[in-house]
Amino acid sequence: MGHDDIDALLNLPINERGERLAQTQENQWFERKSIRVDQKSFAKAIIGMANAEGGTVVVGLSEKRVEGTDSTPSQTNRLRQVPMTMVAPPLRAHFREVPVMNDDGTQDHLLVAQVPPSRHAHRRSDGTAFLRMGDSTVKLDGPMWEELVYDREAETYEAQPAGITMADLSGKAIDRLRAEIGAHGDDSHVLRSRSLLTQDGKPTIAALLLFGTAPEQLLPQALVRVLRYREDETGTGARQTMEADGDRRLEGTIPDVIARAAELIDQWAPKRRALKNEGTFGPTDIIPRDAWLEAVVNAVVHRSYSMAGDHIRVSIFPHRIEVSSPGRFPGMSDPSRPLEIARYARNPRIARVCADLGITQELGEGIRRMVDDMRRAGLADPHYRQTSTSVIVRLDATSAISSDIIEKLPHGSLEVVTLLRSTGPLGTGEIVSGVNASRPTVLRWLKTLRDEGLVERRGQSPRDPRATWYVPGT
Numbered sequence: 001m002g003h004d005d006i007d008a009l010l011n012l013p014i015n016e017r018g019e020r021l022a023q024t025q026e027n028q029w030f031e032r033k034s035i036r037v038d039q040k041s042f043a044k045a046i047i048g049m050a051n052a053e054g055g056t057v058v059v060g061l062s063e064k065r066v067e068g069t070d071s072t073p074s075q076t077n078r079l080r081q082v083p084m085t086m087v088a089p090p091l092r093a094h095f096r097e098v099p100v101m102n103d104d105g106t107q108d109h110l111l112v113a114q115v116p117p118s119r120h121a122h123r124r125s126d127g128t129a130f131l132r133m134g135d136s137t138v139k140l141d142g143p144m145w146e147e148l149v150y151d152r153e154a155e156t157y158e159a160q161p162a163g164i165t166m167a168d169l170s171g172k173a174i175d176r177l178r179a180e181i182g183a184h185g186d187d188s189h190v191l192r193s194r195s196l197l198t199q200d201g202k203p204t205i206a207a208l209l210l211f212g213t214a215p216e217q218l219l220p221q222a223l224v225r226v227l228r229y230r231e232d233e234t235g236t237g238a239r240q241t242m243e244a245d246g247d248r249r250l251e252g253t254i255p256d257v258i259a260r261a262a263e264l265i266d267q268w269a270p271k272r273r274a275l276k277n278e279g280t281f282g283p284t285d286i287i288p289r290d291a292w293l294e295a296v297v298n299a300v301v302h303r304s305y306s307m308a309g310d311h312i313r314v315s316i317f318p319h320r321i322e323v324s325s326p327g328r329f330p331g332m333s334d335p336s337r338p339l340e341i342a343r344y345a346r347n348p349r350i351a352r353v354c355a356d357l358g359i360t361q362e363l364g365e366g367i368r369r370m371v372d373d374m375r376r377a378g379l380a381d382p383h384y385r386q387t388s389t390s391v392i393v394r395l396d397a398t399s400a401i402s403s404d405i406i407e408k409l410p411h412g413s414l415e416v417v418t419l420l421r422s423t424g425p426l427g428t429g430e431i432v433s434g435v436n437a438s439r440p441t442v443l444r445w446l447k448t449l450r451d452e453g454l455v456e457r458r459g460q461s462p463r464d465p466r467a468t469w470y471v472p473g474t
Contacts, residue, residue, distance in 0.1 A: 006030050006056045007193060008182025010098055010112065018066035018100030018110065021058055026135040029055035029352065034062035035069050035076075035111075040124065042079050043086040046115050047122045048130040048137035050091045051148060053348040054117040054195060055132065060110040066100055068108025076111050086125045091118055116195040117348035119156045121149040157306035158347045161198050162208040162218065169203060169211040173253060177211075180356050194356075195349050205305065206349040209254050216251040221326075222305060224250045224261045224296070224312045228268045232317045254350065255357055258300055261314065262293055268316050270397060272418070286397040286418075291373040291382070292321045295393050298366045299325035301354050302346050310389065319397040326390050375400065378421045378471070405452055412437065413445035417454055417471060425458065425468035 006029070009020050026032060031045050037059060049055040059079060060069040069076050076097075083093040094114045102108040123129035129140040131148070140148065166187060174187045183190045191197050196207040208215050215222055228246035235241040246268075250260045269292065271283035285292075299312045304327025313324040327346060345351040354360045370382050374395065383394040406414070415435045420426060426434065432442050446469060449455040459467025 006058070007184065011182075011184055014099050014107070015101050017098070018061075018068075018102065018108075021100075021110070022061045022064045022066050028053060028132060028134055028355070031055065031057050031132075031135075031137070032061040033057060033059045035060050035067050035072055036062070037079070039078060039082050039086055040126075043082050043124045044128075044130050044137055046083060046091065046093055046113060047087055047124060048132035049115040050087075050093075050118040050122050051130065051140075052117065052132040053345055053352045054115050057113040057115065058110050059113070060100075060108070066102045066108070066110075068100065068102040069097070069111050070108045079111060079113075087122050088125055089120055089122065091120075091122050092116060117345075117352075119159060121145070157304070158204060158206040158209070158349055159195070159198075160205050161202040162205045162212075164203050164208060164212070164218070166203065168213055169207060170213050170253070173211040173255070177353060177356060180358070194353055196353070204349070206347065206353075209305065210350060210353050212253060215253060219305065221308050221311050222251070222254075222257075224257050224300065224314065226250065226261060226264050226268070226314045226316070228316045230318070232319055234315075254300055254354065255359060258297055258359060261296055261300075265292060265296065265314060265316065265321075269321065270316070270318050272415075286319070287321055287379070287395050288373040288377050291370045291377075291395055292323070294366050294370045294373070295321070295323040295382070295395065297354075297360055299323050301351050301360060303327050304346060307389065321395045322392055323395075324390050324392045328386055328389070329384075329391055370395075376421065378417055401454065405454075408448070408452065410445055410448055412441075413449060416442070416445055416449060416469075420455060420469060420471045425470040427466070427468050431469060 006021075009017055009024060011017075012020055022032070024030065029049070031049075033042060033045060042057070042059070045057045049057070059076075060067050080095050084090045092115075094116075096112050096114075097109040098112050100108055100110055121129070123145070129145045129148070130137050131140055131144070169187070171187060174190055177183070177194075178190045181190075181193070183193055188197065188201065191203070191207055191211075196204050196210070198204060205219075208218065209222060212218075226248045228243045229241045230243055230246075231241040233241060248264060250257050250264070252260070266289070269289070270286040272286050296312075296314060303312060303325045307326040310326040312326070313322075315322040315324070351360065360366070367382070370393075374381055378400055380396050380398045380400050383396065385392050385394075401414070401417075412435070416431055419431065419434045423434070428439070428442065428446070431446070432439050435442065437445075446455060446457075450457065454471065455469050456472050457467055457469055
């Protein structure tokens with residue numbers, strides 16, 4: 001189903017919607033339940049969504065079958081009571097019954113529970129807590145629950161009224177969301193489907209940041225500043241190394257700022273000469289584009305917008321990129337072990353809309369994707385550090401090869417490894433062109449690299465002219 005809104009399926013003709021809902025893949029915001037589901041399991045499902053980014057639970061579907069709920073009205077009533085009787089603190093869930101045709105060919109109903117992201121941390125009446133992660137709902141252990149409580153109770157800024165009216169939002173931008181999620185109704189209905197209006201119908205801070213015509217007028221801190229330096233140190237005073245035109249401030253809605261930041265960083269990011277996808281040599285990113293883009297998107301989507309005195313900074317150096325974002329990691333998270341940080345959206349409403357618009361992915365594995373991208377490029381893992389008010393991620397164009405091996409290698413030979421990681425297998429002549437070195441030099445480099453196990457040769461014989469070189473494991 002991707003990021004499509006479940007509303008689009010619920011509004012299909014009655015003879016189609018049940019089957020389509022039964023066949024649709026579950027994801028971060030959609031889960032099916034049989035009419036036989038017990039109250040504890042149903043509580044688990046709605047708690048997981050309330051503690052994450054909200055979503056929809058549809059009851060009356062089982063193993064790709066449309067059961068319906070009309071045969072057991074008492075069960076439907078029991079499930080409607082769960083948010084109040086089995087959840088602490090009680091949570092808001094909006095129930096409705098949607099007509100469908102069941103598998104017996106008769107008209108029936110599904111029970112649809114729409115769960116908005118909550119300002120509070122919830123757990124079941126037996127003390128267990130859950131969090132929706134991708135297409136699964138996981139149980140939270142003690143430290144994870146403490147982190148959720150600490151941050152959820154502290155961070156409700158995006159859900160506050162922005163002090164604007166619907167006239168201050170861009171209808172064109174809302175139309176884009178409407179098209180992406182297949183929603184029906186007016187602009188207010190679209191925004192309500194993503195919990196972007198207060199209970200009395202006023203646009204929230206999240207709505208302003210996503211769709212405002214001029215969000216920077218009320219939230220001047222909501223900008224991305226991109227800085228470019230000609231050396232690997234910033235310098236101070238007269239020795240500052242910033243480029244003459246190396247300080248840009250990008251303002252606007254979140255989708256617009258991300259798009260403009262990506263375009264600018266594409267131009268300024270450190271490059272090297274390598275074989276491109278179209279088969280010609282030219283400038284390519286030293287630091288994988290997907291890695292730095294993930295860092296920028298994470299910063300914009302998950303930053304603390306309540307911190308009025310700070311903004312996001314992207315600092316570009318010849319051999320690294322740093323992204324600084326206001327707001328710390330949740331609770332007691334250890335920034336030195338980023339892969340162990342649990343999924344947590346400081347701004348769940350913003351995060352969900354960005355997923356709807358294709359800006360982010362639903363599984364919440366941004367940090368892991370950055371690590372994988374850097375490792376595939378043969379570079380060191382992203383390095384995180386935390387100040388009293390911000391998180392900074394550093395992406396270095398530093399080889400992940402041990403320093404002991406690097407000391408044995410001829411100067412410049414690692415460019416061959418970098419080239420092969422980015423292009424796949426190449427012949428000797430292609431490597432010569434790619435690293436811009438003489439053939440004898442490249443042959444000497446290749447022998448040393450093969451002796452150290454960093455590259456291997458694939459060919460029919462020692463003199464095979466069609467033989468290629470590659471990096472093991474790629």
